[in-house]
Amino acid sequence: MMKKRVTIHDIARIAGVSSATVSRVLSKSSYPVSSELRQKIEQLAEEHDYIPNMVGKQLKTHTNTTIGVIVPTISNPFYSSVVLGIEEMARRNNYHVFLCNSLQNPKQEDEYLEKLFENQVKGVILSSISFNRKLMTRLIKLGLKVIAIDQPLDLPDVLQIKFDYRKGGYMAAKYLADQGHRRIAYVTAPLDRPSRQSIYEGYLDALQEAGIALEEQLVKVSEPTGGDETRGEFENGKLLTRQLLELSELPTAIFACNDMTAFGVISELTEHGVKIPEHISVVGFDNIDFSQMIAPPLTTINQPSYEMGKLAYNMLMELMNGGQAEMDIVLQPKLVQRSTVTAVK
Numbered sequence: 001m002m003k004k005r006v007t008i009h010d011i012a013r014i015a016g017v018s019s020a021t022v023s024r025v026l027s028k029s030s031y032p033v034s035s036e037l038r039q040k041i042e043q044l045a046e047e048h049d050y051i052p053n054m055v056g057k058q059l060k061t062h063t064n065t066t067i068g069v070i071v072p073t074i075s076n077p078f079y080s081s082v083v084l085g086i087e088e089m090a091r092r093n094n095y096h097v098f099l100c101n102s103l104q105n106p107k108q109e110d111e112y113l114e115k116l117f118e119n120q121v122k123g124v125i126l127s128s129i130s131f132n133r134k135l136m137t138r139l140i141k142l143g144l145k146v147i148a149i150d151q152p153l154d155l156p157d158v159l160q161i162k163f164d165y166r167k168g169g170y171m172a173a174k175y176l177a178d179q180g181h182r183r184i185a186y187v188t189a190p191l192d193r194p195s196r197q198s199i200y201e202g203y204l205d206a207l208q209e210a211g212i213a214l215e216e217q218l219v220k221v222s223e224p225t226g227g228d229e230t231r232g233e234f235e236n237g238k239l240l241t242r243q244l245l246e247l248s249e250l251p252t253a254i255f256a257c258n259d260m261t262a263f264g265v266i267s268e269l270t271e272h273g274v275k276i277p278e279h280i281s282v283v284g285f286d287n288i289d290f291s292q293m294i295a296p297p298l299t300t301i302n303q304p305s306y307e308m309g310k311l312a313y314n315m316l317m318e319l320m321n322g323g324q325a326e327m328d329i330v331l332q333p334k335l336v337q338r339s340t341v342t343a344v345k
Helices: 008-015 019-026 035-047 054-061 077-092 106-118 133-141 165-178 194-209 230-245 259-271 305-320
Strands: 066-071 096-101 123-126 145-149 159-163 184-188 219-221 253-256 281-283 300-302 328-331 334-336
Touching: 008 019, 008 035, 019 035, 066 077, 066 106, 077 096, 077 305, 096 106, 106 123, 106 133, 123 305, 133 145, 145 305, 159 305, 165 184, 165 194, 165 253, 165 281, 165 300, 165 334, 184 194, 184 230, 184 259, 219 230, 230 253, 230 259, 253 259, 259 281, 305 328
Parallel strands: 066 096, 066 123, 123 145, 145 159, 159 328, 184 219, 184 253, 253 281
Antiparallel strands: 300 334
16 A cells, blocks of 8 residues: 655644644745754654655746757767756756756657646657657747757757757768778668758768768668667677678678668677678767777767756756757867778778
8 A cells, every 4th residue: 555645734733833833944044043943843854755746846836957868879978978967057046957868769759748737747859750840839939948969850939059960971971981982881870850861961971071981881871770779789780780891892891870870880790790890981970988998999970968968058058047058059070080991901
């Protein structure tokens, strides 16, 4: 049988004081209460496992110290890092984070948005995969403040923190071309998100600049799977690399759309006795923590995910407090050279 939740009124009855006095003590109010009585009330609250009713407090004071965060999946280290940045700033400012994983499901994302708003959450940071702009527009008109990260949202009242994915894709492919590579393969998850499409366009930009003709057989795109893709990214890397290894003429370099996919590439190459980078060079994208821990350490494009999270929190607070935040911030990529690329001799 579930234990009944202890209320302020229960503590007040046991202590023989008013509910208002208990409320002042437990909320750390400066209202004058003797140290003996304060200690007695705090001890009773601890003994009876009293937990404050935050929803009731928020309704009474018309304040809410909870913000919503919606990401495709926390199992992706990139989003984990973003959330850590948000949580650090929230913790410093006595805010709480309500984390939601949409699991690549647009319907789930929309349901989370509605639930957060129904629970008095006034601000949301999200990486959106939904194309339902009607719901977002309605909630914004009702007062919801929104910061879009990673994936752009084409709505006028949504602030954006973007990453220059196209430039990142260009930098990765250009680096390989500068090392003398001419057969540069690209492996990617489905090109159904603006970020992935932009990385691919950057790859094409670099090939064109280097005078390298696009060979369609060197571009491998996985099929949509739905659900949590992160675990599948590693397997996709393996599968797409297997397809490349079936070609009569192998690529000298493989550029992966993210680090998790690059890990799959490296795994499959290693299983087939292909040495990295002696036989085939590999470049990833994101610079997640694991990229420097594998052997050999992965050359990749750094995406400042932790900084993105902190910036998103600060922008949301600016909006929620009635201030004017920058409408559009574009974070810049950086090439991180490690040990998975060598020059073509």
